[in-house]
Amino acid sequence: MPQFNDTELTAAVIDSFEETPDPRAKFLLQELVKSLHEYVRKTDLTFEEWEYAIDFLTRTGQKCTPIRQEFILLSDVLGVSMLVDAVNHREREGATETTVLGPFYVGEHKQMPHGTDISANLPGERMFVQSRVTDLKGKPLAGVPVDVWHADDDGFYDSQKASYATQGPSSRARFVTDADGRFFFRTILPCSYPIPTDGPVGEMILQTRRHPMRPAHVHFLANARGYEPLITHVFIDGDKYLDSDVVFGVKNDLIAKIEKRTDAVMPDGKPATTPWHLMTYEFHMKPGQGTAPQPLGVKATEDA
Amino acid sequence: MPQFNDTELTAAVIDSFEETPDPRAKFLLQELVKSLHEYVRKTDLTFEEWEYAIDFLTRTGQKCTPIRQEFILLSDVLGVSMLVDAVNHREREGATETTVLGPFYVGEHKQMPHGTDISANLPGERMFVQSRVTDLKGKPLAGVPVDVWHADDDGFYDSQKASYATQGPSSRARFVTDADGRFFFRTILPCSYPIPTDGPVGEMILQTRRHPMRPAHVHFLANARGYEPLITHVFIDGDKYLDSDVVFGVKNDLIAKIEKRTDAVMPDGKPATTPWHLMTYEFHMKPGQGTAPQPLGVKATEDA
Known part of the structure; x- marks a missing residue:
């Protein structure tokens, strides 16, 4: 069975995304794991601070509406x-x-x-x-x-x-x-x-x-x-x-x-x-491609 | 007026938190800015990928209820x-x-x-x-x-x-x-x-x-x-x-x-x-302090 110390844990999480079909998504997720884990290790984040962050992110999401982001x-x-x-x-x-x-x-x-x-x-x-x-x-x-x-x-x-x-x-x-x-x-x-x-x-x-x-x-x-x-x-x-x-x-x-x-x-x-x-x-304007952004409020089709 | 290239921008954002009264909160926020900015620079995050992230986080917050986190x-x-x-x-x-x-x-x-x-x-x-x-x-x-x-x-x-x-x-x-x-x-x-x-x-x-x-x-x-x-x-x-x-x-x-x-x-x-x-x-059990975690769903008192 795996027994992770904090650095082995990071390696295991990175490895868990190894089969991601899209190479760019795989890169972004693996770098995200590295970055988040470095942050937790560098700050020795406490359980209470983690709880605060979870609650802050939750409230941020819940504050979004079709006309507020x-x-x-x-x-x-x-x-x-x-x-x-x-x-x-x-x-x-x-x-x-x-x-x-x-x-x-x-x-x-x-x-x-x-x-x-x-x-x-x-x-x-x-x-x-x-x-x-x-x-x-x-x-x-x-x-x-x-x-x-x-x-x-x-x-x-x-x-x-x-x-x-x-x-x-x-x-x-x-x-x-x-x-x-x-x-x-x-x-x-x-x-x-x-x-x-x-x-x-x-x-x-x-x-x-x-x-x-x-x-x-x-x-x-x-x-x-x-x-x-x-x-x-x-x-x-x-x-x-x-x-x-x-x-x-x-x-x-x-x-x-x-x-x-x-x-x-x-x-x-x-x-x-x-x-x-x-x-x-x-x-x-500069020649190029791209689509204009869509509004990023909560979509009306969301079940939220 | 400030004109930021990408590294000057990071310094300006870090500096904006300089007056944070609580030293630990200041440290956590300034390190968060460094970490997020390093991620964007390292990945050359596109506008579409940023949009995806905003939408993903929003949907994650909106999926939370008092009994689901x-x-x-x-x-x-x-x-x-x-x-x-x-x-x-x-x-x-x-x-x-x-x-x-x-x-x-x-x-x-x-x-x-x-x-x-x-x-x-x-x-x-x-x-x-x-x-x-x-x-x-x-x-x-x-x-x-x-x-x-x-x-x-x-x-x-x-x-x-x-x-x-x-x-x-x-x-x-x-x-x-x-x-x-x-x-x-x-x-x-x-x-x-x-x-x-x-x-x-x-x-x-x-x-x-x-x-x-x-x-x-x-x-x-x-x-x-x-x-x-x-x-x-x-x-x-x-x-x-x-x-x-x-x-x-x-x-x-x-x-x-x-x-x-x-x-x-x-x-x-x-x-x-x-x-x-x-x-x-x-x-x-190990001697020490600490309070047990509270449930982290959306609080009933939230206006969401």
């Missing part, structure tokens, strides 16, 4: 999401920088006409966003669906609110680029906001004396056939949390200067009734 | 539970060997009189279990509560069955040692059984071509004031899965020879109507 949030605040992003985007070749998907993507958005005000009349300073999608040589890419989403003036995404089920999306839409690669829309200026602190991940952030804030930004997800899906944010220049984003998502090239405007008309020729902001940002 | 099962099949056991029990000094708690402990059991048949008349070969609890010098320990639980003849624990809510426990009880440190009870001979394969962990075991079986055993959890809680199994000698337990829990000293008996009376003087088995095993 607490495990992505955990990955985000531990810098894992940005690291996965980094190791998969080592060579940008002039393409727009990428950043985290975040936990508030809820799947393909509803397409809206250019110029739509997506803010659902929520309070906030008005903003006009104009953008263009091109390849690496500046050639416009037409017909590209671009999903956009951002937090409202009170710091919440639509999907975090009880009203989401009945009133539907706000500050969330899809635009499809025109023949010149352009798309534009109206919304409100997003503000910096805390990640949700009513779950295990937010609890950990507060208990470890980290602040839970993300600098203001708008999410963009562009998905063009023949190009790598582009998952990124545009950050609002001047935000006080740009250098301490709780999910480590800021890159200099993704910070946009927002112009304050008082013109009576907006760039699409329609009237402006109040002072407004103008965000201008171009996206440059 | 899928994360403990994950820890068990990855050998993590046995490793935590190993690093916390390096010096046994003659104390009984420990092994995994497993996912089917449901908290303090109902105390029953010595000799009780705990099998609730389920089919199976009859077994009489006689045991004694002592300190390391063989001095009997009186008044020690010992929780026992085991799978039935069909390979399931009571808590896995729909009938559990209405009919209550079977093959699960608590006995309190008498003045001589003894306790004894009647039950059925447990058999080897598969871990649950209807959840993400069982799926992984089948997809990686591991078998899901555990060799037959009875769980014991003894908790005496002034002694380390003793969490262990006694395995049935001769089981075909003793050398390939899916959770790596077997230790030679925990394997008991079960005697086949045809005596007309059992050790407590009461009649035996069929041939029966006799399990005899003594537990030796």
Whole structure:
């Protein structure tokens, strides 16, 4: 019968995955075992700490719903999401920088006409966003669906609110680029906001004396056939949390200067009734393959 | 503004936990970040693989209920539970060997009189279990509560069955040692059984071509004031899965020879109507502190 001391045990567990048919899955699992076991040995993890971890992971899973993904949030605040992003985007070749998907993507958005005000009349300073999608040589890419989403003036995404089920999306839409690669829309200026602190991940952030804030930004997800899906944010220049984003998502090239405007008309020729902001940002896509991410909440088909 | 390449990112995440008030929590979190990041870098984890992991962990959390703990099962099949056991029990000094708690402990059991048949008349070969609890010098320990639980003849624990809510426990009880440190009870001979394969962990075991079986055993959890809680199994000698337990829990000293008996009376003087088995095993407890584990299902007070 096997009698394991702690290193023999590790070897036995690694060996148990030897018949895994898929070589990549086998590699990932065997490395996972090595990594987990090294962690336990290095930290001399106590039984109580192990219990805490089991309970923390369980609560994290149970906090997930079709519109909330607490495990992505955990990955985000531990810098894992940005690291996965980094190791998969080592060579940008002039393409727009990428950043985290975040936990508030809820799947393909509803397409809206250019110029739509997506803010659902929520309070906030008005903003006009104009953008263009091109390849690496500046050639416009037409017909590209671009999903956009951002937090409202009170710091919440639509999907975090009880009203989401009945009133539907706000500050969330899809635009499809025109023949010149352009798309534009109206919304409100997003503000910096805390990640949700009513779950295990937010609890950990507060208990470890980290602040839970993300600098203001708008999410963009562009998905063009023949190009790598582009998952990124545009950050609002001047935000006080740009250098301490709780999910480590800021890159200099993704910070946009927002112009304050008082013109009576907006760039699409329609009237402006109040002072407004103008965000201008171009996206440059890299040739490649890939499918856009699916939302990662609990699937409706799960029996949970 | 910070611009992270992949190694600078890791340093920034480690630094973000610098103000953690509890030094042990700080150490555990910073080592966790190092370990997770090393794993992502070493494996060049793809976005799709990260998505798979997020979804797997979410499904694992969602599979947990007050009487099912899928994360403990994950820890068990990855050998993590046995490793935590190993690093916390390096010096046994003659104390009984420990092994995994497993996912089917449901908290303090109902105390029953010595000799009780705990099998609730389920089919199976009859077994009489006689045991004694002592300190390391063989001095009997009186008044020690010992929780026992085991799978039935069909390979399931009571808590896995729909009938559990209405009919209550079977093959699960608590006995309190008498003045001589003894306790004894009647039950059925447990058999080897598969871990649950209807959840993400069982799926992984089948997809990686591991078998899901555990060799037959009875769980014991003894908790005496002034002694380390003793969490262990006694395995049935001769089981075909003793050398390939899916959770790596077997230790030679925990394997008991079960005697086949045809005596007309059992050790407590009461009649035996069929041939029966006799399990005899003594537990030796090590002085120390510690509280017995709580059941780790989803707490009833959770909002999930």
